[in-house]
Amino acid sequence: DGGITQSPKYLFRKEGQNVTLSCEQNLNHDAMYWYRQDPGQGLRLIYYSQIVNDFQKGDIAEGYSVSREKKESFPLTVTSAQKNPTAFYLCASSIAGQGTGELFFGEGSRLTVL
């Protein structure tokens, strides 16, 4: 079935460690996104990519990094520079371009920093 796969579903990390969250899609979508979901704050955009080898910062990119080497993959690294990394992270994809924008979401990854 077509869809978006995020892994791991749950992740624990010690302070000072980097961690990478995986996001893979087989929908042949050009655009991919990473959002962070915190209670009462909705979804905040971390990074997005409209095409392979290109990505843009969202509203809260500090302390995060991404890569887009393949169309189907958009991994997110939460670095030790991220001050409050404990959160629920959602990956999404869509067909890029004006007039589209419908997002398809993965199940999410919950990161807890101990």
Added chain:
Amino acid sequence: AQSVSQHNHHVILSEAASLELGCNYSYGGTVNLFWYVQYPGQHLQLLLKYFSGDPLVKGIKGFEAEFIKSKFSFNLRKPSVQWSDTAEYFCAVNAGSSASKIIFGSGTRLSIRP
């Protein structure tokens, strides 16, 4: 910068009551507007969307939304809610110089009393 405001953080209704959830956005140009829903334990999914044309759009499960350009609003409505509508609802906007950048509101939690 574009932003999306959802003023109702938590709405509690009885079954069969009418629903209206507010959504306002800040952007002066052409926008695409969305409502997403997150049922407990499930993925975020699209409820309805507005790209152009008739400002009254109908979505799944009896929901509808009206785009009022002069008020920068896109309120979600349902004439008679059911217990199964208990969920979190997010308004989103796709606008600006990057057509792929999609910004979400903070969400409204809807609780329906049986």
